[in-house]
Amino acid sequence: MAAFISCHYFSSIPAPQCISPSISTTRGTCLVDRRRSLWIRRFGPRCSSGKPHRFRPEHGQKGKSFSLKECGFSIALAIGLITGVPALAYPAGPVLPDVSVLISGPPIKDPGALLRYALPIDNKAIREVQKPLEDITDSLKVGGVKALDSVERNLRQSSRALKQGRDLILSGVVESKKEHGKELLHKLEVGMEELQQIVEEKNRDAVAPKQKELLQYVGGVEEDMVDGFPYEVPEEYRNMPLLKGRATVDMKVKVKDNPNVDECVFRIVLDGYNAPVTAGNFVDLVERHFYDGMEIQRADGFVVQTGDPEGPAESFIDPSTEKPRTIPLEIMVEGDKAPVYGETLEDLGRYKAQTKLPFNAFGTMAMARDEFDNNSASSQVFWLLKESELTPSNSNILDGRYAVFGYVTENEDYLADLKVGDVIESLQVVSGLDNLVNPSYKIAG
Incomplete structure (x- = not known):
């Protein structure tokens, strides 16, 4: 029987230290005052590992950050939210969402509520x-x-x-x-x-x-109202590990060099109804014990990230093919019957579409990927730590660009205590494993 979620906590939590991503000048320069630059610096997560990464939530690679187009987006949004002046579209780009849409509410931030409303x-x-x-x-x-x-x-x-x-x-x-x-x-x-x-x-x-x-x-x-899996996964992804339903995972983390926290178990609910390929890939890796013993590789006050294996590989190498296993970007939109694959909502011009699994909750779990390749996600995952000014609940610049596939539902607040070097002792599926189809971990080797 799985151990109940617990955290060993000894005293007050110190404020987490934020390491803001730098603004690269390789693809354009943003000139903003200090107040607005804070907004931009807190957007654009980067990988925390020492080796070069392709996978990160929004421009995460060291030495690369915003393009001129993206800087324009961020500045316009920041100015609009600070001053109340509607953001303007930048030249040769899509029309930006209305600021009123971005700050409309009240947003649902509770992970349990988000999961209940996401049921089909x-x-x-x-x-x-x-x-x-x-x-x-x-x-x-x-x-x-x-x-x-x-x-x-x-x-x-x-x-x-x-x-x-x-x-x-x-x-x-x-x-x-x-x-x-x-x-x-x-x-x-x-x-x-x-x-x-x-x-x-x-x-x-x-x-x-x-x-x-x-x-x-x-x-x-x-x-109990869900009668089977509600749609067919596209044929090109049908033979991948798929989570046709939901699963619950416990992640036990050993915390180093922190007098306040010794170890913590985070309960995570994975939603295969809205992200069957993404959630299925993760459960398959959990059953391979891929993450057991792996360190937290980034923890900067914006996200916690892991999933980069030791060695030159940046992703999971499938031993049956000796090649990286990648999965497509997978986004379920409110009102749609099946997810969108391979394209961001921005690519599709669906700027006001609402995702079924939004980046609303502290501890939202999503896949990191290459900046320029929507279908490059593999094993690197991240948890959003807080609602920054550029990621407001209900509608933000992460929704529709990264595949959310679950939420931390217990002890999520303790994610803020994790640091680079803390170790994932184990990840264990405690329920819902029977919803995994095409489990590649059962293949010999």
Whole structure:
């Protein structure tokens, strides 16, 4: 049985040290004042390893950063967000998204909520139960016991939606999972009554844990509504390792030279419904123990990154072919029935499209790749540490350019404590391995 997520933490967390990427002059120079340059310096992650890398989130290679076109994009966006003046399109380039789109909200930043909303289901009744429960998070932002009035309204709305929509909810559950769905709905009803008691007792501290429990029941019902895998992966990728569903992974990291943190286990949920090739590739590598013993290779306050093996290779070399294994860029867009492969949303001119797995949450997990090759991702992965000014939640300049395939759902805050040289002791699939098809790790050699 997998060990439960835990972190051994001894005292207050020191503020992480940020190492900002330098601005290269090889492909153009940006002249900005200090205030705006901070925005640009915090965008454009680079690889942290000593050897030359092709893989990085957005211009990560040392010595390469922004082109003139990209500098124009960043400056226009920065000026627009600072001053409120709409950003203008740069010459000979695509029209930039409206600033109002970039800062519209409120964004969903909770990884659990993002995963629930990303499920391939269409059942309005369960969503009407879910949303008021999710909104309790915002209600709790109000100070003191006044927040409990809003929590009670959220609870009444959700409870009413459950009573009115129970039959519609059950009709959406897969037939073979009906009994499980009924059991979860019963637990949800009981839990709502318990939350009502918590509110009446004005026990504010007990609200959030109970909310999390109720949303887990809702998420379980929604997962029971998914009837098989919802689409066909393109033929050229069909024989790759594919995760047709979801999987949960525990990543145990040994932290060096930090008096505050000894070791930590991060729980990661991988979403193969929206990124089957990307998630399948990662699970396959986990089962090969590819990452076990590997160091964190970049940790600069913007991202944590790993996946570059020792030696000259920059990626996973498949022993059956003795060649690097690469995967295509894979982006699922809201409203689409299947992911987009091989092209960024910018390439396609879909500037206002919303991704199903956005870079909203602290600990968003994605694939690093070559700056000029959309289909060059292999084994290097990164976790976004925070919402910088150029990566605002809901719509940002990473969405649609990098393949997100999961979120850290427990202990994500401790990612900020990781440093270059900390060691991934193990990565273990604790559930969902049966959703992996074409597992290449089972091939001899």
